Amino acid sequence: xxLIEDERGRWFTVGKEPTPFTRRExxxxxxxxxAALGVGGNLLAACGGSSSTSGQTGTASPPxxxxxxxxxxxxxxxxxxxxxxxxxxxxxxxxxxxxxYEGLIRTKLGTVDQFQPALAESWSSNSDKSVWTFNLxxxxxxWDGTPVTADAxxxxxxxxxxxxxxxxxxxxxxxxxxQKQIVVVDPGTLKFDLGAPSPPFQNAAAAIxxxxxxxxxxxxxxxxGPKDQGHQWLQSHAAGTGAYMLESFDPGSQAVLxxxxxxxxxxxxxxxxxxxxxxxxxxxxxREALESGAVDMITPSSSxxxxxxxxxxxxxxxxxxxxxxxxxxxLGEYGPLQKPEARQAVNYLFPHDAYVKxxxxxxxxxxxxxxxxxxxxxxxxxxxxxxxVDKAKQxxxxxxxxxxxxxxxxxxxxxxxxxxxxxxxxFEQAGMKLKLLEKAYSAFLADLTxxxxxxxxxxxxxxxxxxxxxxxxxxxxxxxxxxxxxKDAAFNxxxxxxxxxxxxxxxxxxxxxxxxxxxxxxxxxxIINQTDPPWVPVDQVLDNTVLRTDVKGYIANPLTGWVYNxxxxxxxx
Amino acid sequence: MGRLVLRRLVFVLFVVWxxxxxxxxxxxxxxxxxxxxxxxxxxxxxALAHIRxxxxxxxxxxxxxxxxxxxxxxxxxxxSFMTRRPVTQDLRTYFPATIELTVLALILGVVPAxxxxxxxxxxxxxxxxxxxxxxxxxxxxIPAFWLALLLQYVVGVKLGWLPITGRLAAGAAPPPHITxxxxxxxxxxxxxxxxxxxxxxxxxxxxxxxxxxxxxxxxIVRASxxxxxxEDYVRTAEAKGLPRRRVMLRHxxxxxxxxxxxxxGLEFGVLAGGVFVVEYIFAFPGIGQYAFNAFAASDYNAIMxxxxxxxxxxxxxxxxxxxxxxxxxxxIRYA
Numbered sequence: 001x002x003l004i005e006d007e008r009g010r011w012f013t014v015g016k017e018p019t020p021f022t023r024r025e026x027x028x029x030x031x032x033x034x035a036a037l038g039v040g041g042n043l044l045a046a047c048g049g050s051s052s053t054s055g056q057t058g059t060a061s062p063p064x065x066x067x068x069x070x071x072x073x074x075x076x077x078x079x080x081x082x083x084x085x086x087x088x089x090x091x092x093x094x095x096x097x098x099x100x101y102e103g104l105i106r107t108k109l110g111t112v113d114q115f116q117p118a119l120a121e122s123w124s125s126n127s128d129k130s131v132w133t134f135n136l137x138x139x140x141x142x143w144d145g146t147p148v149t150a151d152a153x154x155x156x157x158x159x160x161x162x163x164x165x166x167x168x169x170x171x172x173x174x175x176x177x178x179q180k181q182i183v184v185v186d187p188g189t190l191k192f193d194l195g196a197p198s199p200p201f202q203n204a205a206a207a208i209x210x211x212x213x214x215x216x217x218x219x220x221x222x223x224x225g226p227k228d229q230g231h232q233w234l235q236s237h238a239a240g241t242g243a244y245m246l247e248s249f250d251p252g253s254q255a256v257l258x259x260x261x262x263x264x265x266x267x268x269x270x271x272x273x274x275x276x277x278x279x280x281x282x283x284x285x286x287r288e289a290l291e292s293g294a295v296d297m298i299t300p301s302s303s304x305x306x307x308x309x310x311x312x313x314x315x316x317x318x319x320x321x322x323x324x325x326x327x328x329x330x331l332g333e334y335g336p337l338q339k340p341e342a343r344q345a346v347n348y349l350f351p352h353d354a355y356v357k358x359x360x361x362x363x364x365x366x367x368x369x370x371x372x373x374x375x376x377x378x379x380x381x382x383x384x385x386x387x388x389v390d391k392a393k394q395x396x397x398x399x400x401x402x403x404x405x406x407x408x409x410x411x412x413x414x415x416x417x418x419x420x421x422x423x424x425x426x427f428e429q430a431g432m433k434l435k436l437l438e439k440a441y442s443a444f445l446a447d448l449t450x451x452x453x454x455x456x457x458x459x460x461x462x463x464x465x466x467x468x469x470x471x472x473x474x475x476x477x478x479x480x481x482x483x484x485x486x487k488d489a490a491f492n493x494x495x496x497x498x499x500x501x502x503x504x505x506x507x508x509x510x511x512x513x514x515x516x517x518x519x520x521x522x523x524x525x526x527i528i529n530q531t532d533p534p535w536v537p538v539d540q541v542l543d544n545t546v547l548r549t550d551v552k553g554y555i556a557n558p559l560t561g562w563v564y565n566x567x568x569x570x571x572x573x
Numbered sequence: 574m575g576r577l578v579l580r581r582l583v584f585v586l587f588v589v590w591x592x593x594x595x596x597x598x599x600x601x602x603x604x605x606x607x608x609x610x611x612x613x614x615x616x617x618x619x620a621l622a623h624i625r626x627x628x629x630x631x632x633x634x635x636x637x638x639x640x641x642x643x644x645x646x647x648x649x650x651x652x653s654f655m656t657r658r659p660v661t662q663d664l665r666t667y668f669p670a671t672i673e674l675t676v677l678a679l680i681l682g683v684v685p686a687x688x689x690x691x692x693x694x695x696x697x698x699x700x701x702x703x704x705x706x707x708x709x710x711x712x713x714x715i716p717a718f719w720l721a722l723l724l725q726y727v728v729g730v731k732l733g734w735l736p737i738t739g740r741l742a743a744g745a746a747p748p749p750h751i752t753x754x755x756x757x758x759x760x761x762x763x764x765x766x767x768x769x770x771x772x773x774x775x776x777x778x779x780x781x782x783x784x785x786x787x788x789x790x791x792x793i794v795r796a797s798x799x800x801x802x803x804e805d806y807v808r809t810a811e812a813k814g815l816p817r818r819r820v821m822l823r824h825x826x827x828x829x830x831x832x833x834x835x836x837x838g839l840e841f842g843v844l845a846g847g848v849f850v851v852e853y854i855f856a857f858p859g860i861g862q863y864a865f866n867a868f869a870a871s872d873y874n875a876i877m878x879x880x881x882x883x884x885x886x887x888x889x890x891x892x893x894x895x896x897x898x899x900x901x902x903x904x905i906r907y908a
Contacts, residue, residue, distance in 0.1 A: 090613035235657035251656040252858035280856040442605030489618035
């Protein structure tokens with residue numbers, strides 16, 4: 001069974017545990033309460049205790065392994081079945097699909113702007129980067145034995161771009177007429193003639209989304225019509241070229257992948273013969289499964305205490321790599337926050353350092369402006385508002401916001417509650433009121449993307465975003481462009497309209513002089529970070545994936561956190 | 574009795590129709606866009622429109638309802654947006670899991686409860702009675718989720734005696750689908766190891782659920798036993814010189830079970846309708862998790878399927894309770 005996934009690749013049924021302490025603390029505190037009530041106190045007190053808080057991360061022997069060492073077991077919040085590269089556009093399916101499907105090239109793990117060969121052995125472009133040529137790896141076949149040829153890849157990409165079921169927009173932004181623009185030079189050479197200079201095409205071609213290639217046999221044998229082309233079949237089957245093949249899946253429980261024996265990359269001793277992706281929604285249960293030796297690798301618990309405890313446990317390795325994810329509070333450019341001064345005031349109120357250190361226990365990184373600092377053209381000198389309540393009061397007054405005004409802050413269950421509580425306290429200090437509104441994820445998402453009158457909108461929303469690939473314009477467009485309002489089914493949910501910002505975003509797709517682009521994007525960041533802020537940038541997310549110390553080869557995926565490539569992983573015994 | 578059953582079955586049809594009507598329209602009034610949830614936040618407006626067309630979400634509501642009812646009459650509950658599978662297939666997977674858990678929880682709760690209640694009633698006001706009362710109060714007082722966390726941590730992690738999540742060991746293939754209950758299907762198909770593994774995975778969540786059942790049943794059965802023990806027919810039976818055991822089993826317990834059966838029926842309905850929290854903690858893929866996720870995800874077809882199933886389950890459970898009443902007390906007549 002799949003849950004519905006949020007922008008962070010987390011699932012709204014769980015999100016962050018609402019309790020600010022860990023399961024063990026909970027049990028210990030309960031034990032104290034139980035003892036006071038005379039119900040089982042002694043037993044419970046014996047169960048308390050905490051993990052080691054000392055020791056170097058990842059240096060001790062992991063818990064005893066009493067299962068097949070050649071099987072990797074990954075516990076995730078949830079995964080969902082969708083094995084069609086044309087449609088999957090969220091992390092739930094990608095956590096399985098990323099090891100099953102390949103495109104022409106791939107973004108190197110651990111980077112956002114370096115690329116490595118995949119189905120293409122080499123690639124090049126003409127001088128203005130309007131034509132891209134890919135030389136295919138020889139002798140590669142799909143799992144079903146069909147050879148990977150230029151024709152097969154062309155038909156797969158035409159299908160992805162034209163089918164219109166989700167991820168086609170990633171390549172479709174650059175390839176508007178795939179039949180014409182994708183040219184088969186010969187069975188081993190594929191050319192993309194884009195008609196205009198397109199340096200970022202390389203980033204798009206290496207993206208996780210919409211670039212996987214399916215066997216041409218799928219649409220031939222399993223299509224129920226031109227609008228399907230095998231899409232329904234691919235909801236329960238897979239047909240790629242990747243290192244791992246889908247063996248079985250049981251929604252709500254687990255998916256099992258097995259080695260593709262003919263994988264072009266070959267196999268070495270220690271690499272996993274089988275990968276099992278389990279669904280364990282509760283973060284503490286995932287931690288316990290790891291500690292008991294039942295699983296090898298977990299997506300992080302949403303409890304900062306759990307993450308911190310595992311980080312300090314030398315039996316495990318916690319990846320602290322930064323992800324290109326920004327968590328932020330959308331400030332509505334309407335009502336009391338209509339004027340930039342009022343939005344600046346909210347920024348002055350948010351205590352960034354205290355939030356990162358004391359609330360999130362350094363399990364997130366401080367935000368350096370509205371761009372994640374891994375994103376292309378991030379300005380290293382981005383302005384960050386200091387916390388200054390008096391300045392905030394002054395700015396509220398300048399904006400004509402009367403003392404005692406009540407603002408509203410909306411978040412979905414388990415996500416954004418702590419930032420809201422922190423901000424609420426700050427608002428009180430500034431003589432204002434902040435009402436926290438909790439919604440179910442589906443209702444929250446509908447609020448963000450449904451046009452509604454001003455009096456039915458919240459003043460603030462807690463949200464997060466990451467780009468499809470490393471391009472500043474791609475990051476900004478759906479969340480800041482004036483053509484990306486809720487009526488356009490996009491996520492400029494604060495109705496932020498700044499013509500200069502919109503203009504720069506639009507030009508950001510076509511301006512490829514690096515100096516000019518950097519200058520434009522620096523100007524844009526000055527506006528959104530300081531003079532006319534659309535948000536309060538709250539923090540930048542860290543990977544926090546945890547593995548047993550006997551599992552090696554892990555490299556975080558900063559572009560799409562918690563979407564793993566299992567091929568490089570191996571176990572040392 | 575035949576007429577009673579027939580009448581109730583006809584009643585079920587009306588219940589089902591009423592449930593479809595209310596659930597169908599209510600679920601669509603609640604804010605939420607399934608297309609957005611399916612496609613993810615990054616999908617374009619065109620992709621959203623396409624997905625709405627695929628799932629018929631762009632049709633007028635009345636038209637959608639007529640289509641749904643037409644499909645329902647053919648046994649088709651539609652496709653779940655979450656699992657991308659037919660809802661009937663999902664229900665066949667998740668519902669037996671919860672039934673298996675429910676039955677074990679009831680066994681673990683009811684059997685000790687009856688024994689403890691008999692013991693307590695027999696030794697009224699003794700130390701034994703007080704101990705039973707204490708355990709019963711503890712059973713009803715301790716929240717299932719708290720006990721679940723405790724069991725998981727102590728028995729699963731610290732002692733390592735039982736698995737803490739899932740329905741089967743990681744990577745283990747489920748037994749061939751016969752009833753959908755892995756313990757039973759494992760036995761029927763000769764996969765004893767699978768059956769044992771499934772049973773081990775059931776134990777902790779079942780105990781977490783059983784505690785409440787035990788507490789409730791113990792208190793009800795004990796009170797009922799004490800009440801029945803003072804009845805004339807019990808004294809008559811004892812005066813006739815019937816053995817104490819026979820009096821207890823045939824005269825006291827049988828009559829004392831009447832209120833307990835009502836509670837048992839309700840408990841079965843509650844548990845089988847899905848106990849989300851315990852299923853969530855143990856990552857147990859049962860109908861509770863499925864239902865919760867369906868509601869949260871605006872997965873209309875799944876919501877309809879689960880609601881229909883639970884409605885039918887409650888109605889049939891009540892019917893079974895009434896039939897058990899007839900057996901336990903032949904004086905009872907239903908109009």
